[in-house]
Amino acid sequence: MNSFGKIFRVSIFGESHGNGLGIVIDGVPAGLPLTFDDFNNDLGRRRSGAKGTTPRKEADLPRFTSGLFNDHTTGAPLTIQFENTNTRSKDYSKLRETPRPGHADFVASKKFGGFEDYRGGGHFSGRLTLALVAAGVVAKKLLKGIAIEARLIEAGGMNDIETAIEKAVDNGDSIGGIVECKVNGLPIGLGEPFFDSIESVLSHMVFSIPAIKGIEFGSGFRAAKMTGSEHNDNIISMDGKTETNNAGGINGGITNGNEIIFRVPVKPTSSTSKKQRTLNITTGKVDDLEVEGRHDTCIALRVPSVLEAATAIVLADLMSQEQQIPRTLNNN
Secondary structure, three states: OOEEOOOOEEEEEEOOOOOEEEEEEEOOOEOOEOOHHHHHHHHHHHOOOOOOOOOOOOOOOOEEEEOEEOOEEOOOOEEEEEEOOOOOHHHHHHHHOOOOOOOOHHHHHHHOOOOOOOHHHHHHOHHHHHHHHHHHHHHHHHOOOOEEEEEEEEEOOEOOHHHHHHHHHHHOOOOOEEEEEEEEOOOOOOOEOOOEOHHHHHHHHHOOOOOEOOOEEOOHHHHHHOOHHHHOOOEOOOOOOEOOOOOOOEEOOEEOOOOEEEEEEEOOOOOOOOOEEEEEOOOOEEEEEOOOOOOOOOHHHHHHHHHHHHHHHHHHHHHHHOOOOOOEOOOO
16 A cells, blocks of 8 residues: 565655655664764755745755664664645645545545645655655665665656756646656666566556656657567676677666666656646536646656655565665665
């Protein structure tokens, strides 16, 4: 449900407009140096403020409530919490009657009998990706020599991201995008076929990110139009390096020593200032709906740091299973 992983295991909690949110990370080795400064870069990349992102501003300062002592992890579960300090819950009061198209409002109410926290999307909100990024910071520190980099390569069907954002803002509508992630420095052999192949586990985690609608590795869907001789990556060295990388760094569900590369499409933000139609569950009739509140024009702008974090969490867990990350670190 709200937990993921076998050894490096994360459990997420909180709501968008509740008191706060956070994550508990089990399986963190003792002795890992960890301070507030370690979180500045990745949390800053996720934070709003750029054109096309929500005007909601939160400090997003991590608070460590367990598992950290004298700026080092203790080996106990590491709990990281964040406060919600800038909420406008009144913007969501009328949504009890008119659930927003594209959101979880309607299905969440059905599943949880109306007891769910509906403010700002509650537990379904993209706000909770903040907790994933925090866990990703810890995971990245364990993945020494491994580089994970994600970037937005397309927005609104355009490679010119800035122009796409400007057009969307002018139109008062939202747009989606494509984020690409690359991983270098991985050893050969990570992944456990069949059901825990590295593609399977990565995909499982990636789809926990709200707004992700697909995933492709290497040549992805283009592979369906290629011949076998075109798609096969010729092996050219004993370390597994290949001439091409149509496989995206994975063969048989395990890493092959080449760069892992995958892409994800991010849907347009469901909340938009454009008038929409939805069911009024009190009257049983379809009504017009104009969504209030503060929302991203292009949520994909803030996904790269989240995608890196999700990837790092998976890799830290897989490497822990291979005993390539020890239970206690030597920091001498």
